[in-house]
Amino acid sequence: MTQTNNNMTVNPDLAMERAKCNFNVLEVTHIFDGGERNTLQRKKIEDVALNSGASKDALGEEHMSPKEKYENAVRKSCIYATMMKNELAELSGLESFGVSSPVIRRTADAFFKEVSPFLLHLGMFVPTIMGQCTPEQQSYWLPRALDMQIIGTYAQTELGHGTFIRGLETTATYDPETEEFVLHSPTLSSYKWWAGGLGKTVNYCIVVAQLYTKGECHGTHPFIVQIRDEDTHVPLPGIKVGEIGPKMGFNTADNGFLGFDHYRIPREHMLMKNAQVLKDGTYVKVARHGKLTYGTMVFVRVVLVNEVAFNLAKASTIAVRYSAIRRQSKPKPDEVEPQILDYVTQQHKLFIAIATAHALQLCSTWLWESFSAVLAQMKGGNTDTLPEFHALSSCLKAISTSDSAHLIEQCRHACGGHGYMISSGIPNLYNFVSATRTYEGDYTVLLLQTARFLVKAYEQAEAKKPLTPTVSYLAHAFSGSRATWDNSPDGIIRSFQALAAGKTAVCVTNMRKRMRAGLSQVDAWEMSTIQLVAAAEAHCRAVIADTYRKEIVRLTANSSPNVKVVMDQLTTLYLYYWALERTGDLLMFTSVSQKDLVDLQIAYEELLLKIRPNAVGLVDAFDLRDELLHSTLGSYDGRVYERLMEEALKSPMNKEPVSDAYSKYLRPMMKGKL
Numbered sequence: 090m091t092q093t094n095n096n097m098t099v100n101p102d103l104a105m106e107r108a109k110c111n112f113n114v115l116e117v118t119h120i121f122d123g124g125e126r127n128t129l130q131r132k133k134i135e136d137v138a139l140n141s142g143a144s145k146d147a148l149g150e151e152h153m154s155p156k157e158k159y160e161n162a163v164r165k166s167c168i169y170a171t172m173m174k175n176e177l178a179e180l181s182g183l184e185s186f187g188v189s190s191p192v193i194r195r196t197a198d199a200f201f202k203e204v205s206p207f208l209l210h211l212g213m214f215v216p217t218i219m220g221q222c223t224p225e226q227q228s229y230w231l232p233r234a235l236d237m238q239i240i241g242t243y244a245q246t247e248l249g250h251g252t253f254i255r256g257l258e259t260t261a262t263y264d265p266e267t268e269e270f271v272l273h274s275p276t277l278s279s280y281k282w283w284a285g286g287l288g289k290t291v292n293y294c295i296v297v298a299q300l301y302t303k304g305e306c307h308g309t310h311p312f313i314v315q316i317r318d319e320d321t322h323v324p325l326p327g328i329k330v331g332e333i334g335p336k337m338g339f340n341t342a343d344n345g346f347l348g349f350d351h352y353r354i355p356r357e358h359m360l361m362k363n364a365q366v367l368k369d370g371t372y373v374k375v376a377r378h379g380k381l382t383y384g385t386m387v388f389v390r391v392v393l394v395n396e397v398a399f400n401l402a403k404a405s406t407i408a409v410r411y412s413a414i415r416r417q418s419k420p421k422p423d424e425v426e427p428q429i430l431d432y433v434t435q436q437h438k439l440f441i442a443i444a445t446a447h448a449l450q451l452c453s454t455w456l457w458e459s460f461s462a463v464l465a466q467m468k469g470g471n472t473d474t475l476p477e478f479h480a481l482s483s484c485l486k487a488i489s490t491s492d493s494a495h496l497i498e499q500c501r502h503a504c505g506g507h508g509y510m511i512s513s514g515i516p517n518l519y520n521f522v523s524a525t526r527t528y529e530g531d532y533t534v535l536l537l538q539t540a541r542f543l544v545k546a547y548e549q550a551e552a553k554k555p556l557t558p559t560v561s562y563l564a565h566a567f568s569g570s571r572a573t574w575d576n577s578p579d580g581i582i583r584s585f586q587a588l589a590a591g592k593t594a595v596c597v598t599n600m601r602k603r604m605r606a607g608l609s610q611v612d613a614w615e616m617s618t619i620q621l622v623a624a625a626e627a628h629c630r631a632v633i634a635d636t637y638r639k640e641i642v643r644l645t646a647n648s649s650p651n652v653k654v655v656m657d658q659l660t661t662l663y664l665y666y667w668a669l670e671r672t673g674d675l676l677m678f679t680s681v682s683q684k685d686l687v688d689l690q691i692a693y694e695e696l697l698l699k700i701r702p703n704a705v706g707l708v709d710a711f712d713l714r715d716e717l718l719h720s721t722l723g724s725y726d727g728r729v730y731e732r733l734m735e736e737a738l739k740s741p742m743n744k745e746p747v748s749d750a751y752s753k754y755l756r757p758m759m760k761g762k763l
């Protein structure tokens with residue numbers, strides 16, 4: 090065993106990998122964190138939160154009953170929330186980052202193998218107060234929520250409707266006599282379903298309901314609703330609330346259901362930034378854009394791109410470190426068994442996961458900055474950039490969550506049987522991230538929102554009208570010839586734009602044909618949706634690749650030469666990988682030849698070999714402390730087999746030499762006495 094300088098015993102294969110890494114790991118950490126200052130701040134916060142040991146459990150979470158798991162998660166949420174208020178807020182500069190500070194959010198992951206029952210409080214309840222309240226409402230609710238005097242969630246989805254918000258059935262009917270709204274659940278399908286923390290934890294929630302006043306429905310609006318007594322926590326009369334039961338993941342989040350029986354709330358509890366109901370029941374629309382009440386969802390879609398990049402970084406760290414210590418098979422009889430990381434197929438599974446974590450991390454920062462710019466414009470009353478931003482955040486949310494879930498599963502495959510152990514950390518990561526593909530807007534549904542924007546932009550391009558920046562490439566869609574293939578990074582990005590333009594053009598042509606043949610516009614659209622989803626995906630890949638490439642060039646401008654090289658290798662790998670995944674489309678919409686594709690495959694394989702010596706260095710650069718990884722396979726020291734055995738011995742099944750099941754069932758059966 091090799092010793093590192095801080096006296097940690099490290100697996101010799103991992104030590105060897107670290108010795109051969111040829112770039113400065115810390116420099117890459119700074120790139121991933123968005124600068125040295127951010128790295129220092131992150132480390133400070135992690136030290137305060139994690140060195141206290143408060144994140145540790147006496148008994149492994151996986152051996153607890155659901156009720157114990159939930160109570161333990163609440164216990165740790167309270168510890169973490171108190172830390173956040175008292176110590177971490179100051180370190181993170183909470184005012185400037187807002188409650189969505191990714192560092193605060195990430196550090197919390199050391200406390201929870203699944204999720205905190207407070208996730209929706211900070212993730213959606215507080216942001217909705219910030220985004221949907223008038224200044225007076227904010228000054229009342231925000232301090233109480235930030236100080237955790239009240240805990241809330243976001244209850245929009247119902248048993249019958251999640252995607253189609255306009256179809257929600259919960260009603261909020263204004264009664265001018267008492268100046269109250271009457272909340273009611275008229276059907277079983279109108280029961281709120283899914284909101285995190287609703288089952289047992291929260292005492293308030295944002296409820297999205299159809300607003301009725303003066304006999305007229307004005308569509309869905311948000312309300313802040315108290316559902317439990319502030320002292321006893323008992324559900325208030327008129328409220329039916331509970332937990333929805335076991336799920337694939339999120340089992341510490343007490344997702345809940347909620348029904349109303351003519352439940353009254355004060356008029357002022359309607360969130361009135363975008364629309365108001367006056368005392369006499371007059372409805373006043375304030376916002377210039379009809380979809381501003383969807384603002385919290387847009388915010389969370391932006392945050393999720395960062396969230397899944399972080400989780401993919403975790404999975405790739407686990408799988409790459411494990412692949413460096415795991416030796417298997419003997420392709421060369423005279424040599425020792427190779428590290429599985431030496432197999433090119435293993436590199437194919439893993440290096441794209443590292444590159445994608447980088448791509449999504451950098452895109453998430455860029456998206457956050459674009460979002461801030463859109464918000465600033467909207468403050469001045471200008472909503473012109475909102476449609477483009479909605480199209481952009483929709484497709485980035487869809488593709489980032491879907492790619493991350495797929496690649497986390499690929500990391501599990503790369504860990505063979507041990508990856509299937511809960512203690513590997515990967516199953517929990519997968520269960521969490523696969524849900525992100527569905528919630529906050531399902532994958533297909535969001536890509537179709539982007540496609541809607543692409544089709545409109547295509548029609549504008551056809552009419553030679555100006556285009557917004559992310560779709561400006563559509564102006565070249567009418568040259569009549571296929572896009573010229575070249576395998577340079579910019580050439581591949583242009584090819585993805587050509588795929589998006591080509592697929593959109595095919596859809597527009599087919600829709601027009603179908604409409605001429607008598608189909609309605611809605612049916613013609615419906616028949617083209619497979620290709621429309623594919624067009625939106627290609628558009629999104631072009632956006633990710635372009636942003637990733639530009640950001641890396643910018644961020645490595647002053648980097649040392651080897652960092653520049655390895656970062657360039659990763660971006661090129663990302664582009665080659667996706668071009669090779671879409672060869673059929675490239676053959677349809679660009680001039681690429683069979684020979685070009687054979688050459689590209691060879692270049693890709695050579696790139697994997699170039700990245701191989703730096704693979705462990707690259708995942709070390711994510712700088713994920715063991716407390717955040719929760720993994721027997723991925724710890725920094727590589728003591729994999731020791732940890733697997735230690736965890737196995739903790740199983741309650743190993744407490745007794747002979748299980749009770751022997752005397753109850755096995756023995757009677759084997760002795761023929763059952």
Ligand SMILES: CCCCCCCC/C=C\CCCC(=O)SCCNC(=O)CCNC(=O)[C@H](O)C(C)(C)COP(=O)(O)OP(=O)(O)OC[C@H]1O[C@@H](n2cnc3c(N)ncnc32)[C@H](O)[C@@H]1OP(=O)(O)O
Nearest residue numbers: 189194211212251252253254380383392479528529530541
């Ligand atoms: C501390 C931080 C931690 C963060 C981590 C948080 C993790 C939290 C964990 C779990 C949370 C999970 C929470 C939830 O899931 S909450 C519920 C989320 N629900 C959804 O996302 C529903 C998805 N559905 C929709 O968004 C919409 O229904 C729709 C699919 C967009 C359709 O809406 P609608 O029917 O009203 O609209 P149309 O299709 O008719 O389109 C009309 C035009 O409006 C435009 N549009 C739609 N949405 C928006 C928007 N958000 N912004 C701007 N514009 C929008 C659309 O493009 C159409 O425009 P057009 O010009 O083409 O007519």
Ligand SMILES: Cc1cc2nc3c(=O)[nH]c(=O)nc-3n(C[C@H](O)[C@H](O)[C@H](O)COP(=O)(O)OP(=O)(O)OC[C@H]3O[C@@H](n4cnc5c(N)ncnc54)[C@H](O)[C@@H]3O)c2cc1C
Nearest residue numbers: 243244245246250251252283284285524527528529530533
């Ligand atoms: C872990 C988790 C946590 C959640 N937390 C919350 C929460 O805190 N608060 C909250 O309000 N909600 C929450 N949700 C609900 C979540 O937002 C919805 O489940 C999600 O938006 C998908 O909606 P749906 O369930 O209605 O799916 P559906 O719309 O029923 O989707 C089913 C299938 O139909 C397809 N489909 C639907 N409409 C169309 C269409 N127009 N065109 C093509 N295909 C379509 C979809 O692509 C999908 O394949 C949570 C969900 C999960 C899984």
